[in-house]
Amino acid sequence: MTTIRAADLIDSVADALQFISYYHPQDFIDAMGAAYAVEESPAARDAIAQILTNSRLCAEGHRPLCQDTGIVVAFVKVGLGARIDMAGHEGMGLADLVNEGVRRAYQLPENRLRASIVADPAFKRVNTRDNTPAVTHVELVPGDAIDITVAAKGGGSENKAHFAMLNPSDSVADWVLSVVPEMGAGWCPPGMLGIGIGGTAEHAMVLAKESLMEPIDLPVLRARGAQTPLEKLRLEIVDRVNALGIGAQGLGGLTTLLDVKIRDYPTHAASLPVAVIPNCAATRHVHFTLDGSGRAVLPVPDLSRWPKVDWAPDNSVRRVSLDGLTREEMATWRAGERLLVSGKLLTGRDAAHKRICALLEAGEPLPEGLSFENRVIYYVGPVDPVGHEVVGPAGPTTANRMDRFTETMLGKAGLLAMIGKAERGEEAVDVIARHGAAYLIAVGGAAFLVARAIRASRVVAFPELGMEAVYEFEVQDMPVTVAVTTKGESVHASGPAAWKGRHVAIPVVAG
Numbered sequence: 154m155t156t157i158r159a160a161d162l163i164d165s166v167a168d169a170l171q172f173i174s175y176y177h178p179q180d181f182i183d184a185m186g187a188a189y190a191v192e193e194s195p196a197a198r199d200a201i202a203q204i205l206t207n208s209r210l211c212a213e214g215h216r217p218l219c220q221d222t223g224i225v226v227a228f229v230k231v232g233l234g235a236r237i238d239m240a241g242h243e244g245m246g247l248a249d250l251v252n253e254g255v256r257r258a259y260q261l262p263e264n265r266l267r268a269s270i271v272a273d274p275a276f277k278r279v280n281t282r283d284n285t286p287a288v289t290h291v292e293l294v295p296g297d298a299i300d301i302t303v304a305a306k307g308g309g310s311e312n313k314a315h316f317a318m319l320n321p322s323d324s325v326a327d328w329v330l331s332v333v334p335e336m337g338a339g340w341c342p343p344g345m346l347g348i349g350i351g352g353t354a355e356h357a358m359v360l361a362k363e364s365l366m367e368p369i370d371l372p373v374l375r376a377r378g379a380q381t382p383l384e385k386l387r388l389e390i391v392d393r394v395n396a397l398g399i400g401a402q403g404l405g406g407l408t409t410l411l412d413v414k415i416r417d418y419p420t421h422a423a424s425l426p427v428a429v430i431p432n433c434a435a436t437r438h439v440h441f442t443l444d445g446s447g448r449a450v451l452p453v454p455d456l457s458r459w460p461k462v463d464w465a466p467d468n469s470v471r472r473v474s475l476d477g478l479t480r481e482e483m484a485t486w487r488a489g490e491r492l493l494v495s496g497k498l499l500t501g502r503d504a505a506h507k508r509i510c511a512l513l514e515a516g517e518p519l520p521e522g523l524s525f526e527n528r529v530i531y532y533v534g535p536v537d538p539v540g541h542e543v544v545g546p547a548g549p550t551t552a553n554r555m556d557r558f559t560e561t562m563l564g565k566a567g568l569l570a571m572i573g574k575a576e577r578g579e580e581a582v583d584v585i586a587r588h589g590a591a592y593l594i595a596v597g598g599a600a601f602l603v604a605r606a607i608r609a610s611r612v613v614a615f616p617e618l619g620m621e622a623v624y625e626f627e628v629q630d631m632p633v634t635v636a637v638t639t640k641g642e643s644v645h646a647s648g649p650a651a652w653k654g655r656h657v658a659i660p661v662v663a664g
């Protein structure tokens with residue numbers, strides 16, 4: 154029987170969560186680098202360049218890859234020959250030990266991570282402040298070690314999960330192809346799809362999530378050829394999805410998926426449960442084993458293997474001042490045009506919008522000093538700063554969650570434009586056009602790079618909302634793309650349409 158100290162388990166989980174907050178897995182970087190090499194869509198290529206540059210900066214600076222540092226998911230496989238020495242941690246269960254690791258990782262002063270978890274999810278939605286609890290899956294397995302995989306799953310990609318109970322005669326590939334367009338770009342492609350087939354409703358979801366912990370090996374599979382029906386299905390889904398032309402950030406391009414992973418399990422003769430969960434540009438997971446010899450040691454990646462991509466503001470791109478911005482100037486912006494914006498931005502996301510719109514609808518004043526008249530809002534919930542930072546990583550959040558507030562924000566609050574990520578709903582696009590407003594996108598998954606454009610930050614309203622407070626940022630050359638013009642033209646419609654039907658196989662990268 155092997156004895157594993159509870160303290161080693163806690164420390165290892167904490168170390169692993171810090172590790173994945175700033176290091177992408179090597180297989181993901183190899184696949185993203187290969188996608189960059191073959192991408193022909195300028196907009197998608199620029200977005201991938203930002204993601205790759207962000208990745209290297211985060212690895213060097215030990216700061217989070219994305220402002221959404223995720224909900225922690227742990228897969229813990231406990232060998233039947235292992236016991237945990239609970240000295241100093243009496244009364245705790247295995248999930249409590251994982252949660253203690255989460256608490257320590259997310260509150261590490263040198264690299265504080267964003268606390269995104271809210272308790273009482275259907276009602277009060279109170280932030281737990283330390284990103285606990287994790288979702289911990291425990292399995293008892295043969296052996297005398299404890300095998301742990303931890304992941305930090307972004308909300309934008311988790312929100313796009315789908316499940317269906319198909320008829321046994323239905324095509325899994327057809328169903329996946331029917332749901333991927335509904336996912337839009339809020340899951341920050343390029344990334345992966347995890348698919349779970351079989352078992353029961355809840356087991357299919359777990360299979361899908363666990364499949365995302367496997368390394369990307371699509372180019373190798375393509376090179377050697379599919380040898381099983383599941384491998385054939387992977388290739389079919391990758392090729393058909395990439396032929397949709399969605400591309401990086403939904404801007405239209407050759408690569409939407411870097412890989413598809415599938416796990417299956419026997420099921421009832423009457424059922425065909427299928428789950429699909431995407432993994433985003435901030436793919437974060439690591440695996441380690443505890444064998445009783447101490448805390449896990451995670452190998453530091455070799456950054457010389459990161460692609461030599463160094464995104465910098467392009468001087469040929471139109472520069473826009475946010476201070477004194479007019480509707481006449483905005484009317485000259487074209488869908489898909491890249492801009493570098495400078496000046497003052499207000500921020501706000503779900504909770505702030507809810508409060509602001511409630512006040513406006515009730516005819517009550519906004520908090521002292523808060524006015525959206527002729528201003529631009531950035532949908533963001535930043536990470537707290539450390540050291541000399543004015544703000545931590547601060548990438549965009551999914552904009553369509555703010556669609557229901559758009560009429561009020563444009564019509565009553567006097568907002569000019571919005572910056573977020575991914576597509577807006579049809580109704581919101583109509584509202585934007587009716588008000589002669591505009592919607593811009595920044596690259597999801599490039600949060601540390603985007604934050605370098607932020608030169609000053611102050612809280613303007615609702616400080617009690619933490620990362621959801623309204624801030625004023627002063628930005629210099631912040632890279633954005635025009636996603637919806639003042640006339641209601643949407644790059645998320647025109648981009649994929651232009652790249653639909655085209656496909657390039659991602660080559661194998663030498664290890």
Ligand code: SF4
Nearest residue numbers: 219307309341433598
């Ligand atoms: S890359 Fe996109 S989906 Fe992933 S955590 Fe960041 S914002 Fe969320």
